[in-house]
Amino acid sequence: MAPSNAPDDPETRTFEATVEDGGGEVTLSETYFYPAGGGQPADRGTLGGHDVLDVRTTDDEVVHVIDGQLEAGETVTGKIDPEFRRYCMRAHTASHVLYGAGRRLFDELGYGGFDIAPEKVRVDFRTPTEIDDDTLVELERLVNRCVWDSRAVSWERLPREEALACDDVAFNTKTEEGITGETVRVVEIDGWDAAACGGTHVPNTRRIGPVTVLNRSNPGEGLTRVEFAVGEGAIDRRATEKRATVEAAGAIGTNAESLPEEVRRLEAEIDTLEDERDELRSTLLGYRIDSIAADGFERDGLRWAAGVVDADTNALAEAVRDRPGDIDVLLLATPNGQLAVGAGGADASAIVEELTETFGGGGGGSPEVAQAGGLDTDGAGLVDHLRG
Ligand SMILES: [Zn+2]
Secondary structure (H helix, E strand, O other), rough: OOOOOOOOOOOOOEEEEEEEOOEEEEEEEEOOOOEEEOEEOOOOEEEEEEEEEEEEEOOOOOEEEEEEEEEEOOOOEEEHHHHHHHHHHHHHHHOOOOHHHHHHHHOEEEEEEEEEEEOEEEEEEEEEOOOOOHHHHHHHHHHHHHHHHHOOEEEEEEHHHHHHHHEEEEOOOOOOOOOOOOEEEEEEOOOOEEEEOOOOOEHHHHHOEEEEEEEEEEOOEEEEEEEEEEHHHHHHHHHHHHHHHHHHHOOOOOOOHHHHHHHHHHHHHHHHHHHHHHHHHHHHHHHHHHHHHHHHHEOEEEEEEEEEEEOOHHHHHHEEEEEEEOEEEEEOOOOOOOEEEEEHHHHHHHHHHHHHHHOEEEEEEEEEEEEOOOOOOOOHHHHHHHHH
């Protein structure tokens, strides 16, 4: 029994063969079904009219797990699901193209792993190069350029030593796929990439169609995982990204090409406006404190000023630090009753302690500046209490 004919003859989708081992796990005189391996999933299809549930290699035999039973000696027709096979051929070849693009962009590149799933494909690059967003865009551009260039894809078996001696051939050392045995199967994309591989491929890169990089992650030390889509997934992802870009550009009244520049300009404008806003707030707070100070009162032989200010607590703490000269104790409260106290000639933290004993809540600070919150009164109630 020979291994699967699928890698060398990936276009044959219907074939006849004799059942050798019968039952629900069938071996055949020959097969064009691809057994799961080297990152490529098993073919789907039917055998003798039964659905093929799985195809795997067991003890060098290709075993077809079917939804039914077949008798040894029967002649059966195998039908490979053409759509899924076509997807795997395209996705698999795309991974070689991606690796070839990586050769042009990354230092000390090594092969880290590969996997085809129905929606996306991943390739793990082993490289010290940090793969940033720009590099990812360039990687995708090179891949699609190679697809457009219509490079021939070929496969042949080379004596093992010859293939291993060739520096330009990438090996999937993780699974040892294609490098065990007397000969090594080498898949070559003309002028672009060569790799030891036992999978099914398209004969020309143009048959891959559009490729879209989806994302990147780091599955381990020195490894970068790049996920990409071919076919429908690639086309849909591009449309989604394009729609988002056009919508974002439209929202700020520019076009897609000018979007980054326009976003940077808006960021700078926001920074300037925020600075202006903070300055105005601080000026307003100053006016408000002046008016609170003008309405000061005597308490325990000290000159007090207290009032409600609509500002955040950090601004309050800053403000009470610079009391007007004739005020010994300045207390500023937010409308909901958070407060800051600045004091000279009195202990601000002791004042906070006294207030939290009366109204609950908690706080603390130094003799110069203290803060409190969670009191069972609002800002106006607090000021009324202090004024007596
Ligand atoms: Zn391959």
